[in-house]
């Protein structure tokens with residue numbers, strides 16, 4: 663099922679694509695023949711009840727996991743492919759940070775993985791830490807960070823190398839409303855500058871801000887389109903109602 667947005671830049675190569683992917687864990691099918699095209703330059707929201715397969719889908723795009731059937735492509739390359747990783751930013755659901763290191767040392771470490779150093783690394787560290795409002799805590803060990811601060815640092819790290827595709831798994835969980843607004847302003851600004859963003863969320867006001875949405879249930883896509891299209895198709899007044907009508911079920 664192709665996700666299209668009227669204002670999306672039409673590039674022959676989508677930012678991401680899944681073709682008939684299935685992923686099984688033991689007897690459980692987490693994804694079942696799911697296809698999805700993410701054109702460049704859009705902000706796509708994945709919505710689905712807890713356990714519907716969102717994280718599994720995102721992990722296939724990062725190359726951290728492989729499909730049992732079907733194919734995953736990122737920026738025109740079949741995944742998993744190491745050379746694509748420098749063009750992709752990923753923020754996992756649980757923070758992958760080194761607690762014993764300071765935030766600064768975490769940034770230097772991850773920046774190094776992406777080939778950043780010297781003045782450029784310094785500039786990028788300042789930019790991303792200012793974005794998540796953590797400049798004052800650069801030299802604090804991450805173990806002393808609150809849960810929300812760790813989420814913010816993880817987001818900063820995912821943006822460090824100015825990726826073309828940003829994959830965010832529930833990026834605003836544990837983040838207070840004021841900062842959540844400023845993070846959303848920045849995500850929209852990054853999208854305006856051409857970054858493609860795919861995020862998972864359970865928050866309906868976040869879903870409304872996406873260019874396109876994909877509803878997922880039990881490993882299958884039940885509906886996709888712009889928020890307005892989905893509301894019109896379902897005769898709903900809100901995204902939450904559309905989600906329920908179109909087979910998304912209740913969010914956890």
Ligand SMILES: Nc1ncnc2c1ncn2[C@@H]1O[C@H](COP(=O)(O)OP(=O)(O)OP(=O)(O)O)[C@@H](O)[C@H]1O
Nearest residue numbers: 687690691692710711712713714715716717718719
């Ligand atoms: N490594 C794994 N081993 C076994 N089962 C797994 C594994 N990863 C995912 N699953 C199962 O696959 C299904 C989909 O999980 P997934 O984490 O993708 O859901 P989700 O939509 O991201 O949920 P949530 O909104 O709660 O994060 C679930 O039933 C989950 O228990």
